[in-house]
Amino acid sequence: MLCISHRIISLFCNKSCHFTFICNTFSISSQYSRKKKIITGKPYRTEEELAQKFIDHKLIKVYAGKGGDGRSSFLREKNRPMGGPDGGNGGNGGNVVFVADSNMKSLEKLSPLYQADDGIDGGGYNCFGKNGKDKFVKFPVGTYFRCEDGSVVEDLVKHGDEFVAAYGGLGGKGNRFFVTNTETVPEECTPGQPGDARVFVAELRTLAHAGLIGFPNAGKSTLLRILTRARPQVGDYQFTTLRPHVGILHFEDFTQIAIADIPGIIEGAHKNQGLGLTFLRHIERCRFFIFLLDLSEPDPWQHLQTLRKELSEYEKVLSERPSIYVANKLDLPEAKEHLLDFTNQFKTEFGEDKKLVLLSGKYGQNLEELIHTIRYFYDEDIRVNQMHGMTSPMRW
Incomplete structure (x- = not known):
């Protein structure tokens, strides 16, 4: 303190030592100060890099x-x-x-x-x-x-x-x-x-309550980002997702439903065409499925039939599990043109036993209806398991 006070006095007494005082003070402060470590977050990795790690x-x-x-x-x-x-x-x-x-x-x-x-x-x-x-x-x-x-x-x-x-x-x-x-x-x-x-x-094999199934670029990753905090990569091209992603859908009563985004399945996946068997094994443990269909495609009904066939050919039991059917991309003009024909074919095939949810994942249209449907299927799965003696449901 005495040394510093002496320098301050000398500063006012002699203007010529002003620069010397600043240099000496800076050298003393830098000698006893420590550099703060800059804590950085996790490095950003692309979907291709993450797929190689998975x-x-x-x-x-x-x-x-x-x-x-x-x-x-x-x-x-x-x-x-x-x-x-x-x-x-x-x-x-x-x-x-x-x-x-x-x-x-x-x-x-x-x-x-x-x-x-x-x-x-x-x-x-x-x-x-x-x-x-x-x-x-x-x-x-x-x-x-x-x-x-x-x-x-x-x-x-x-x-x-x-x-x-x-x-x-x-x-x-x-x-x-x-x-x-x-x-x-x-x-x-x-x-x-x-x-x-x-x-x-x-x-x-990925453990989840619900599995998102659909063709490439059907909007599965977009829907998962809206429903959960998962952040899979989104793009306007096919095979954007190269590895399974799991997100958690939270409810006010602290119920947590795990939803898995299975990468796009194509025709012939059960024969290991494309990335077939690599992804089909991850849907075996899902309690129920969410079929996501792109209504803007020329023939969305044929897409649904192909998906159901691929599951049946891979393992017949999968085609018999409870399923939610979602028609996505209603905000596009092409989807509105195909909506009437698709709904008529859906009612003819399934009648009133299956429910079809019309959705626009981009703008969140009818999102609440889909959330209530997912919760209903989750509660129904727990009820059926309790009837068979399984008192503890699968928890994520």
Whole structure:
């Protein structure tokens, strides 16, 4: 303080030292100040970059730990020269355990190889070896595992579900284990058993209550952005969405309905044409479907028939699930021209059993009607599950 006050006084006394005072003050302040770190948000990534990061199937090899060897040992002490056998058993090998974690959304960061720790060998003085540490591997909820022959061995459908993928080998026995009335000084000991070695194909299927199904550029991403806080890329060209997106529709009673935006399905998708099977697997777990149709196309009714056929050809059960039918893009002149013919064909095919929601996703026309319909299907699904003994509904 004394030094700074002296400089201030000298400033008013001598104008010539004005520049020197400013330079010295700046050097002192910069010496004791620290630069503030600029916290930036997540780097922006395009839909193509995110699609490369989204991996929904992966080949994984797991090796459980080997059991520790048993020990053949005899006790020798000063006052006990013939103490007898004291070889301990080896520890068991560690297991490889798969765990479902709701915080993971992709198989991107998973390694292709996981190995648990081996058990420790037994020691003298009846010391047992330490068991190998289990290896826990986290997977997204909705991951199921296939063996090399294609059979499904496990399905992780809830947060916290566990599956022991490979069991560790048992530890060997020390010679203390083989002591009997007739054999008091055995020298026999056994080695530890090897752990399991298995190969799995992990495949991820998106978990959601409702699945948006439609041809490319039908307005699925636009509708998902309106209903939820999800922000999939939107464009006026086909195949804008290259990976599934999931958004949450919130209600005042704290009910949350997960809606999945499945990338566009084309004719022949069940034969793996286009990106067929890559996306069809993600709709298998949806409780009900929302068919979104573009009325501005020349033949929207044919689009609906094609979508239903693709689901039936891929898995017949999918075509029988509850569905909501939405006619989108009513704000376009072409859609108004096709509206009458489409509604007549819809009533002729389904009668009054199915409800058609007319919508303009761009301007939010009849959006409230669609929200009430989604809630009705959600409540009806819970009611049906409770009738079959499923008291806890699927929660996101």
